[in-house]
Amino acid sequence: MEDYKQLPINFRRLNDGKTVISNLANIFHVLPNQKCLEDIFLHKTCSDKELLEVLEHKLFISSTDDFESKVQLTTSAFSKGINKDLRSPKLIMVVPTLRCDHHCSYCQVSRVNADQEGFDLSKSHIPSLIKFIQEIEKPPYKIEFQGGEPLLAFSFIQEFYNQLLMAIGAKNFSLVIASSLSLISEPIITWCKGKNISFSTSIDVGKRAHNKHRKLNTKDSFETVLANIQRISNKLGKDKIGTVTTVTNDGLSDHNELVDTHIALGLRGLFVRPVSSYGFAIKKQAKDLSIEEFMQFYKKLIHRILRENLSGHTIIEHFLLIHYKRIMNAAGGTYVDLMSPAGYSKNSVLIDYNGNIFGSDEARMVYRKYGADELIIGNIKSRKYDLKLSEHLLQHSFNDDIPACSDCVYQNSCGSDPIYHLQEFGEPIGDKSLSRFCELHKSIFDFIFELIQSTEHKRILDRWLND
Numbered sequence: 001m002e003d004y005k006q007l008p009i010n011f012r013r014l015n016d017g018k019t020v021i022s023n024l025a026n027i028f029h030v031l032p033n034q035k036c037l038e039d040i041f042l043h044k045t046c047s048d049k050e051l052l053e054v055l056e057h058k059l060f061i062s063s064t065d066d067f068e069s070k071v072q073l074t075t076s077a078f079s080k081g082i083n084k085d086l087r088s089p090k091l092i093m094v095v096p097t098l099r100c101d102h103h104c105s106y107c108q109v110s111r112v113n114a115d116q117e118g119f120d121l122s123k124s125h126i127p128s129l130i131k132f133i134q135e136i137e138k139p140p141y142k143i144e145f146q147g148g149e150p151l152l153a154f155s156f157i158q159e160f161y162n163q164l165l166m167a168i169g170a171k172n173f174s175l176v177i178a179s180s181l182s183l184i185s186e187p188i189i190t191w192c193k194g195k196n197i198s199f200s201t202s203i204d205v206g207k208r209a210h211n212k213h214r215k216l217n218t219k220d221s222f223e224t225v226l227a228n229i230q231r232i233s234n235k236l237g238k239d240k241i242g243t244v245t246t247v248t249n250d251g252l253s254d255h256n257e258l259v260d261t262h263i264a265l266g267l268r269g270l271f272v273r274p275v276s277s278y279g280f281a282i283k284k285q286a287k288d289l290s291i292e293e294f295m296q297f298y299k300k301l302i303h304r305i306l307r308e309n310l311s312g313h314t315i316i317e318h319f320l321l322i323h324y325k326r327i328m329n330a331a332g333g334t335y336v337d338l339m340s341p342a343g344y345s346k347n348s349v350l351i352d353y354n355g356n357i358f359g360s361d362e363a364r365m366v367y368r369k370y371g372a373d374e375l376i377i378g379n380i381k382s383r384k385y386d387l388k389l390s391e392h393l394l395q396h397s398f399n400d401d402i403p404a405c406s407d408c409v410y411q412n413s414c415g416s417d418p419i420y421h422l423q424e425f426g427e428p429i430g431d432k433s434l435s436r437f438c439e440l441h442k443s444i445f446d447f448i449f450e451l452i453q454s455t456e457h458k459r460i461l462d463r464w465l466n467d
């Protein structure tokens, strides 16, 4: 094709000189260098017919005759992408108690002691909680119990389960209990058996880092969590337990220990992310770990995991997989941090121990630290909620029209986090050149393009998509 017109593109040079291009349809292509980009889009001197055909097929260029229809195809793919994020389901989080038996150094919500009174959601509010859930979302509901330590309020969880079961039936909801597992017991496990209930727990990078940051006064918290993961796996099944790893500047050289621990437990998946910079964690840890340091650790970790997969042992790192799904427009690529408009209040909602409703877990963390009352959307006790602030924040969360994101190559795979930027910059958009959120996700996307230059690695990531 000699005479062609160009459709809108964004581009970015990777560390190795290759240049990634993308379009509104969230389709990507990697060009060998920036000169090639200029030859195609600036000077129109590229004579590589095969490449031009690929670019035409991927909606980067078009013949003059087809131009209008290609523009329409691109814009309709763009609106389909937004629609997908708009329609994806809401995660409903409930904090039955703020009490906790751990003293974690990076606790984001400033937990209270396990015996303190006045920090629990009363069982008498369960009917209005269920009504609220039914008003804001369609079944099947995905409900997650957060803390504090939810197992300190296990009787609340049981009562909630029973009332919800009576109201809508078992097929219409699933529960996840996010717990350190230190309080798991035989009666709790027995009660959960055969129910649509699973657990999510934390394993940090190596025993040393875990015990340093997740302090338990009475036990070794690392040994305790490993033993209890094993109990849940054995009695409820491996699919009933998932882990999340928080990376701090302790354990940065212990990536192998983290993988070995998961393999020894027979777990097939990890979810690894840097310590969050929300709420009370901002001062305690996040400032000590740069995204650059995290990425150095993360790359070593992923290469170890890829080696495991190459030797026939399937083990998946889900943080990477979510980013890959976004790039590939794959099914299941909905993740509240990677949505435009943002997932805040649209795809997540949190009901706190005192009935306050927030648009995300991060919003309650920022509220707890700064007392920003305007982040409270409503309260289930009064059964009143007002989505005006959410609408204002969501209006400022479309990546295609906010500074830096509007011309970023990852614009339609990435997301927007108005609460993080509100905390850091005092307004929901923020300065992306200084944003930890932007640096993290851009680094992960860059890393994926680095990885998939290798056919072997691409094959593994493609396999994960269907796992």
Ligand code: SF4
Residues within 6 Å of the ligand: 399, 404, 405, 406, 408, 409, 410, 411, 412, 414, 415, 432, 437, 438, 439, 441, 442
């Ligand atoms: S946040 Fe950063 S990486 Fe994400 S779209 Fe915006 S500029 Fe790109």
